Amino acid sequence: MSTRENPVYETLLVERREDRVVVTLHRPEARNAISGRMIAELHRVCEDLEREPKLMLLTGHGGVFAGGADIAELRRRGRDDALRGINSRLFERMRGLPLPTVAAVDGWALGGGAELAYACDIRIAGPHAVFGNPEPGLGILAGAGACWRLRELVGESVAKQILLAGRTLDAAAALACGLVMDVVPADRLITEANVLLDRMALSSALALRLTKLVTDAPGAHPVADDLAQAVLFESPDKAERMTRFLEKNGGRS
Template sequence: MTDGIRPPFRLERGADRVVAILDRPGTRNAIDLAAVDALHALCIELEQDPKTLILAGEGGVFASGADIGQLRDRRAADAREGINTHAFARIAALPMPVIAAVDGYALGGGAELAYAADIRLGTPRTRIGNPETGLAIIAAAGATWRLPRIVGHSRAAELLLTGRILDADEALAWGLLSSVHDPEDLLAAAHALADRIAANDALATRHTKTALHAPPDAHPRIDLELQAELFERPEKHERMTAFLERRTR
């Protein structure tokens, strides 16, 4: 706590990962300007010292959306500034993977924060979607371009145009969630994924994420250039030699 002000995120730092837990109980973890500022500060840290990031929410809610009290007073200049948009883009562009542990509601801006992750895990009580048109605005912080890449254009259009909220079973079937866990096991499942990531070569992981985020017309050129760099590293020879030795035992 700083100067009596409760920080919006609780941060747990490890050698190869950071866990950021949104903790704004009075607002159901709504994303306000302080939370956006905290995300930018966290991105500065992880851009300089790349680690896997696990995003979660306290109290059975991932993030109920943008703070409507602040959003209601924003005008055209604020929209063009892209307050949430730029923060979520920065999360998506982090060098190492981002895992969203989505328990409970992830609505509006909360859903768009989850879409910025590389992998999303849920619980049976996950509810995710974008009801923005019901509030006379659009989902402008990433949903219109990230969601189609995740679930396909037709399903993204249905969600964004109707404002329908998916439950956990639907989100899993649509590929929006990769797996569903009991709430008490959710963070452990996220850490298990982070463990598997940490067991691999860090630069190969970073390059894989770079290729995944590249536009279609960048392939296969970008894949081959990234692979060329990896082929020249001693880690490739060491790991492949170890693999061959294990196989011959």
């Protein structure tokens, strides 16, 4: 069962389900360009997910993920706006959400739109997806995480091709370099993204949360592995799941 609660949002469609939130970027008049209002509304979604952790599916309306940031707003921004990290603070907050996030991308994911997709844990693409960061052509850089996050996702060589040479990645190229998990028909994109989330939802929420926390921690961290595992070893959920597994398999591991 799901409920739609959109009256409080102007730039998003938000569908809340028992185990997930589906967020659709919705500025059809501007190819879902990321505006200051959208940033503020996405912060509200993050606040809800920090208070009540759920999986999140993020997508765009009308066959476009997000055509970039709102250029008219960007043109008005100055040094102090840059230092506030308007977009980067949101994307980093989204990256740090307790439970996994999936971006379902078809059509353009450019500039800030691409950086928003990069901030999600997993991306799945439709056949018309295009990722790119053309910011230097506008006299700025991809300053909301792409300059370092993209290198982590696809490697230094491909990252520099995108950031410096203006290369765009279509769906096939994004799949080949590991930026996306899969490419599926456009009319199946949201369905397949939800299937992925269904699979995650079968796992222990606490185990997912701690696995994400450890995976995102910088550097080598065997102690973090040990501490997270210690918490999970004492959880009733772990005992119940392993008991069900053994009973199903006649006591064999």
